[in-house]
Amino acid sequence: MNTTGPVANDGLHLLPFRGLRYVPERVGSLAAVTSPPYDVVVRPDGVHHLESADPHNIVRLILPQAETSEARHQQAARTLHDWLSEGVLAADDEPALYVYEQRKGDLLQRGLIGSLELSTPAEGIVLPHEDVIPHVVEDRASLMRTTAANLEPLLLTYRGNGTATGATAVIERTVLSAPLLATTTEDGVSHRLWSVTDPAALAEVAGDLGRHQALIADGHHRWATYLRLREEHPSPSPWNYGLVLLIDTARYPLQVRAIHRLLNRLPVADALAALGGTFRIRTVDGPLPAALDALATAALKGNAFLLAGDGRFHLIDRPAPDLLARTVPADRPEAWRTLDATVLHSTLIEHIWRVPDAPEDISYIHDAEAAVTQAERRGGTAVLMHPVREEVVRDLARQGVTMPRKSTSFGPKPATGLVLRSLDVD
Numbered sequence: 001m002n003t004t005g006p007v008a009n010d011g012l013h014l015l016p017f018r019g020l021r022y023v024p025e026r027v028g029s030l031a032a033v034t035s036p037p038y039d040v041v042v043r044p045d046g047v048h049h050l051e052s053a054d055p056h057n058i059v060r061l062i063l064p065q066a067e068t069s070e071a072r073h074q075q076a077a078r079t080l081h082d083w084l085s086e087g088v089l090a091a092d093d094e095p096a097l098y099v100y101e102q103r104k105g106d107l108l109q110r111g112l113i114g115s116l117e118l119s120t121p122a123e124g125i126v127l128p129h130e131d132v133i134p135h136v137v138e139d140r141a142s143l144m145r146t147t148a149a150n151l152e153p154l155l156l157t158y159r160g161n162g163t164a165t166g167a168t169a170v171i172e173r174t175v176l177s178a179p180l181l182a183t184t185t186e187d188g189v190s191h192r193l194w195s196v197t198d199p200a201a202l203a204e205v206a207g208d209l210g211r212h213q214a215l216i217a218d219g220h221h222r223w224a225t226y227l228r229l230r231e232e233h234p235s236p237s238p239w240n241y242g243l244v245l246l247i248d249t250a251r252y253p254l255q256v257r258a259i260h261r262l263l264n265r266l267p268v269a270d271a272l273a274a275l276g277g278t279f280r281i282r283t284v285d286g287p288l289p290a291a292l293d294a295l296a297t298a299a300l301k302g303n304a305f306l307l308a309g310d311g312r313f314h315l316i317d318r319p320a321p322d323l324l325a326r327t328v329p330a331d332r333p334e335a336w337r338t339l340d341a342t343v344l345h346s347t348l349i350e351h352i353w354r355v356p357d358a359p360e361d362i363s364y365i366h367d368a369e370a371a372v373t374q375a376e377r378r379g380g381t382a383v384l385m386h387p388v389r390e391e392v393v394r395d396l397a398r399q400g401v402t403m404p405r406k407s408t409s410f411g412p413k414p415a416t417g418l419v420l421r422s423l424d425v426d
Contacts, residue, residue, distance in 0.1 A: 011125060012158070012209040013117035014246060016095035016202060019195075020149075020420040021181070026088045028054045030183035034191075034417040037152055037218070038062040039136075040366050056088050058417030062143075062151050069139060073146040080147050091425045096195035097205060098419055099174045100245060102412050104189045109254075109412055110171050111247035112196075112205065113153050113419055115426060118230050118242055121400065125213050126156065129397040130220045131405045135359065140225040145232075148423045150243035152416040154219020158212040160248040166208025168251050170201045181418065191415050214246065215397055217254060217410035238423040245414045256393070257409040258385035260371040261344065262363040263355050264378050268310040271381045274352050280318040288369055291315075292384065299386035303343045306384035309375030319343060327351045333401055335392055340385055341404040348383075364406040 027033050032054035041047060041063060050059040064076040083089045098113040119125040144150065164172050179192040196202060216223055226242035233239040247254065263271070272281060284294040284306075291306055291313035298304035304317035327347040328337050336342060349355045355362060365371040368384050375382035388408055396403060 014114040150421040162250040
């Protein structure tokens with residue numbers, strides 16, 4: 001994606017804000033109160049694990065537990081209010097942009113967390129690449145509306161020139177100083193956070209980012225939520241902005257992984273029987289990493305999926321061309337029509353398996369092992385996917401074409417809980 005020239009409406013406007021952060025003396029450890037993003041946490045096991053890590057773990061805000069949606073969101077609002085009143089969370093004294101670093105082994109990622117002015121896809125400033133699930137947007141909107149907070153940043157990328165200039169120069173100067181916080185989470189990733197408040201540095205960032213557009217890498221539902229809530233509030237207001245982490249992928253490339261499907265009510269035997277002769281079916285040897293290697297090899301030649309849930313791995317590939325012609329919409333670019341996610345949803349889920357598009361029937365799970373475990377536990381089918389290439393994502397987004405929901409998982413994702421944004425404070 002070419003993002004070095006002028007774009008509509010002067011490009012990205014990333015503003016400083018008074019971040020809400022945990023007070024270290026009031027919690028067991030910063031690592032114990034963080035969480036992966038809400039849609040990565042495997043429920044209920046992951047929620048229970050995080051809740052037990054520390055009574056103030058951020059999962060109590062992003063995935064509150066109660067009988068009804070309204071009760072969950074009201075509980076999150078009460079918890080946030082209590083933590084602020086008790087001094088567990090506190091707002092920083094002055095508005096800042098936050099430099100955020102993640103490091104593990106050879107992996108190093110740095111970016112800026114700030115309050116981004118919202119824009120629609122038609123404005124060409126922030127480009128989505130995936131469709132969203134309406135009920136998820138409604139749930140996130142209700143949570144944000146009730147808490148009046150952006151509880152976790154979504155992940156946006158832009159393409160700089162690959163050198164330490166502009167915003168990147170500010171980042172790399174800032175990390176030479178002592179951080180506001182440093183912690184290592186249980187996955188072995190170290191996290192550091194700095195604040196940028198110097199007016200000259202903020203102006204340098206603004207001048208650079210104003211020439212760029214961004215791609216939503218992770219957080220399409222939260223972005224759609226931001227836009228919905230902006231429409232509900234008079235403008236201008238804090239609701240015109242949303243919490244984001246912005247990464248220059250020319251300097252710090254992201255990894256792209258697949259998001260797997262769990263068909264909760266479809267046993268593997270039934271899924272295989274329904275295929276008939278429309279796909280080639282092979283049983284491949286495990287363990288899981290070896291089966292995923294077989295999937296990667298098959299995916300080099302066309303659409304391929306790995307089915308699991310009955311104690312074995314079944315590789316399905318080589319779909320019949322006439323089947324694809326009948327089931328895949330013809331009014332999209334060829335790159336979209338040949339996506340694994342397109343074929344999975346249009347051909348397999350809708351046409352062959354006839355699985356309803358409902359949360360009780362289809363779950364989206366980022367971790368392949370977790371998807372297999374859940375499928376075996378529920379008697380369903382895990383459909384393991386091979387990741388799409390990043391250049392395909394960028395090209396489709398540039399054309400204004402959205403991919404099927406949950407097609408990609410960019411990472412590393414920011415840890416949730418290091419800095420929050422209150423719309424009552426901002």
